[in-house]
Amino acid sequence: MAKNDVVLLDSLVEKAKPQFGEGLEDSELFELFAFDQVLKDYDPSFEDLESGWTDGGNDGGLDGFFVFVDDRIATGDSSDLAAKRGPRIHVHVLSVRRAAKFEQQPIDTLVSSLGELLDLSVKDDDLKYPYNEEVLGQRRLFSTNYVALADRQPQLTIQVHYCSRGDSSQVAPNLQSRADTLTSILDDLFSDARIAFRFVGASGLLASARKQRDFTLRLPFTESYISREGKNYILLCKLSDYFRFVSDDEGKLRRYLFESNVRDYLGEVQINRDIKDTLSRNESAEQGDFWWLNNGVTILGTNASIAGKELCVENVQIVNGLQTTETIHKHFSSGITESEDERAVLVKVILAADADTRARIVKATNYQNTVDLGSLRGLDKIQRDIDEFLFDHGWFYDRRKNFYKNEGRPADRIVSVPYVAAAVRAVALGEPARSQRQRSRHLSNDETYNQIFDPSWDLSVFLVSVEIIRSVERIIHARRKSWTSPPSAFVHYIGFVYTCEQLNKYPYRPTDVIELAGKLPGASDIHRIRDELKDASETSEEPGRKYAGVKLSDTFIENYARQKFSGTADV
Numbered sequence: 167m168a169k170n171d172v173v174l175l176d177s178l179v180e181k182a183k184p185q186f187g188e189g190l191e192d193s194e195l196f197e198l199f200a201f202d203q204v205l206k207d208y209d210p211s212f213e214d215l216e217s218g219w220t221d222g223g224n225d226g227g228l229d230g231f232f233v234f235v236d237d238r239i240a241t242g243d244s245s246d247l248a249a250k251r252g253p254r255i256h257v258h259v260l261s262v263r264r265a266a267k268f269e270q271q272p273i274d275t276l277v278s279s280l281g282e283l284l285d286l287s288v289k290d291d292d293l294k295y296p297y298n299e300e301v302l303g304q305r306r307l308f309s310t311n312y313v314a315l316a317d318r319q320p321q322l323t324i325q326v327h328y329c330s331r332g333d334s335s336q337v338a339p340n341l342q343s344r345a346d347t348l349t350s351i352l353d354d355l356f357s358d359a360r361i362a363f364r365f366v367g368a369s370g371l372l373a374s375a376r377k378q379r380d381f382t383l384r385l386p387f388t389e390s391y392i393s394r395e396g397k398n399y400i401l402l403c404k405l406s407d408y409f410r411f412v413s414d415d416e417g418k419l420r421r422y423l424f425e426s427n428v429r430d431y432l433g434e435v436q437i438n439r440d441i442k443d444t445l446s447r448n449e450s451a452e453q454g455d456f457w458w459l460n461n462g463v464t465i466l467g468t469n470a471s472i473a474g475k476e477l478c479v480e481n482v483q484i485v486n487g488l489q490t491t492e493t494i495h496k497h498f499s500s501g502i503t504e505s506e507d508e509r510a511v512l513v514k515v516i517l518a519a520d521a522d523t524r525a526r527i528v529k530a531t532n533y534q535n536t537v538d539l540g541s542l543r544g545l546d547k548i549q550r551d552i553d554e555f556l557f558d559h560g561w562f563y564d565r566r567k568n569f570y571k572n573e574g575r576p577a578d579r580i581v582s583v584p585y586v587a588a589a590v591r592a593v594a595l596g597e598p599a600r601s602q603r604q605r606s607r608h609l610s611n612d613e614t615y616n617q618i619f620d621p622s623w624d625l626s627v628f629l630v631s632v633e634i635i636r637s638v639e640r641i642i643h644a645r646r647k648s649w650t651s652p653p654s655a656f657v658h659y660i661g662f663v664y665t666c667e668q669l670n671k672y673p674y675r676p677t678d679v680i681e682l683a684g685k686l687p688g689a690s691d692i693h694r695i696r697d698e699l700k701d702a703s704e705t706s707e708e709p710g711r712k713y714a715g716v717k718l719s720d721t722f723i724e725n726y727a728r729q730k731f732s733g734t735a736d737v
Contacts, residue, residue: 167333171368172266175331178375186212186577197221197262200329201230203374204260204366209422211568212577213585214239218258220300226283227275230260231304233311237421240307245314253315257284257308257324267332268365273344276326281351284324286312299653299713322359324352327366334367341365377414379422379572381483384476385411388510391477397517399470399477402510405445405456408463409498412484412491419495423484441493455509462512463487466527468519479515485528525550548621552586555625561632578640581632587618592658593631593665594623594676596727599720601658626680635661637686642696655718661687663695663727672731702726 179199183190186198201215208214210232217239218232233240234256235248259280261272279295282288286309290302297305312320326348345363352361385408387401403411414420444459464486467479484491490511516527553563562570562580570580581589592601595617638661642652664687665679666672687695700715703722710719 167335167367167369171372172331175368175372175375178372184576185571185574193264194221196264197229197260199375200262200327200366200371201232201260203371204327204329205232205258206374206377207418207421208234208237208239209568210239211564211571211582212580213582218304220298220304221262222298222300224296224298225301226279226295226297227261227272228259228279228283228301229262230258231301232258232260233304233308234258235311235315240311242307242310244311248311248315248318251318253318253320255308255312255315255320255322257322258327259325260327260329262329265330265332268328268330268334268337268341268367270341270344272328273341273348276328277344277348277351280326280348281355284308284352284355303653322356324356324359324361326352326363328364329366329371331368332365334365334370337365379420380414381423382478382480383411383482384473384478385513385515386476387513388475391472396470399513399515401477401513401515402457403513405494405507405509405511406498408491408511408513409494412495417499419492423482424488424491441490442497445493445497457510457512460490460511461487462514463490464514464516464527467515467517470515470517477515546619548619549583551621551625552619552628556581556629556632559629561629578636581636586628586632588654588658589631589635589661590618590628590676592662593634594627594679596662596665596673598658598662599655599718599723601654620676623677624680626683627676630679630682633686634664634682638664638692641687641689641692653713653718656713656716659699659716659718659723660692660695662723663699664691666727666731667691667695670731672727699726 179196182199183195186195190198197219198215201219202210205215214232218230220231221229234254235244236254237256238244238247240255259276261276263269263272279297282293282295283297283301283305290305312322326345328345345365349361349363352359385401385403387403387407389402391399391401393399412420412423441460444456447454463484465479466481466483466485468481470477470479472478494511518527549563549565553565556563560579562575563586564570564580564582567582571577588601592598635657638657642657642660665682666674668682668685669678671678696714696716699717703712703715703717706717706722706725708717708719708722708725710717710722712718
């Protein structure tokens with residue numbers, strides 16, 4: 167490791183503080199930075215990083231515990247959207263220390279904890295160690311999805327990452343031995359899984375942080391191209407050239423090129439098996455060219471220019487052809503010699519800078535039954551209106567994932583579409599117990615979506631909902647100091663009760679919350695509401711688990727609101 171790598175790494179971490187949060191301690195900032203770099207290929211949002219941040223008391227050495235299904239951060243209903251055959255489940259466990267060297271104690275702790283945490287035959291109540299709610303929540307998330315997808319032959323990968331500012335090329339033999347012990351323990355738990363342990367030092371984190379995304383790329387083509395006034399192009403590209411076009415310097419697929427593609431890779435479904443079979447036939451271009459049998463790829467860009475036999479495209483986004491692209495990438499990544507294949511793929515390049523035009527193109531090229539409808543919602547006019555309105559009030563609405571993160575906007579001012587949907591359901595619709603359930607249905611189910619994103623509402627409804635929920639979060643999170651990080655339901659309960667108090671009624675109309683613009687809860691409000699909910703929980707006979715003494719059940723919170731606020735005003 168170069169001597170200055172630690173100095174440069176520390177400088178990059180410090181520069182990231184305005185994005186991650188000025189109030190973070192050095193160890194917390196380093197943890198989030200390490201998470202972001204280790205998981206970089208998944209393009210995690212700040213919300214994704216927060217969801218798997220398990221550090222705190224009783225964490226069993228797990229500072230981060232992340233579960234991905236088909237390269238998307240897992241949720242309780244991820245199995246509904248997973249590939250029908252061979253879905254990918256990736257588990258990443260991170261132990262992060264800001265120390266200048268690797269030590270044995272963090273690995274010993276993981277050896278003690280992971281063996282039972284990932285043993286799915288052991289129930290939560292039977293675990294020997296009193297793990298915190300964050301760790302248990304991620305354990306349940308993994309178990310739920312793994313069991314639900316068991317009949318689809320999931321491809322399971324578990325990676326354990328020990329991150330520090332040390333030198334990963336000089337790991338002591340005793341540390342490597344303990345790491346090998348851990349991988350053996352995990353191998354015994356899963357008969358068909360890929361298990362790996364990584365030491366990630368200063369050089370590795372620095373190299374990852376330096377990796378820049380390149381959205382301006384050169385695409386070689388064969389024969390002559392077709393173009394109309396330089397506004398669009400239709401061309402044939404050799405499969406090997408297209409493979410290099412979509413691959414980074416390490417040969418990995420540039421997944422960020424698909425941010426506007428609303429369809430995820432579907433795994434080993436029939437269409438992808440057919441594409442794979444076509445690629446594997448190894449026919450010559452004369453016998454049966456690939457593009458004869460494939461619809462090709464559609465690329466959006468803002469500008470393009472021809473130089474010889476290459477098309478240089480700016481702001482590349484592949485909006486249709488993800489199945490084709492990923493299958494081609496898998497084909498050549500398997501060791502096929504590129505020069506042996508002269509076949510071509512058909513590529514359509516459309517140049518459009520206007521946001522409305524680009525949205526129409528994305529919808530038109532993807533509006534099929536196999537597409538998750540929720541993925542198209544970010545293109546709707548109401549979503550664009552919310553984006554502009556929140557932006558004018560200092561918020562950044564991530565209807566296109568990580569658009570604002572990549573611009574360097576602060577994490578605490580970025581909100582995702584599911585986050586806003588949940589906040590609206592908790593505050594404006596007065597349904598806090600349902601706000602986090604089946605999050606994908608907020609977007610994919612027409613009735614639910616239209617209820618949450620009602621275009622007839624004043625846009626202040628969305629602003630007020632976000633500001634109340636985020637205010638509650640800021641106070642009760644206290645970044646794992648006074649309280650542990652609470653479940654979203656707990657946050658939404660408090661935000662909902664605060665709304666009822668300020669309006670002095672329940673039920674209420676969604677548009678009533680406009681009255682609360684600028685009236686945000688303070689710490690005294692939140693602590694008082696928490697204590698009142700705790701007292702009510704002690705006398706309630708409703709079933710349900712508790713957090714901080716508060717019962718988290720829909721019947722409890724609804725009865726509480728009706729008893730305290732019903733009848734104070736007519737709706």
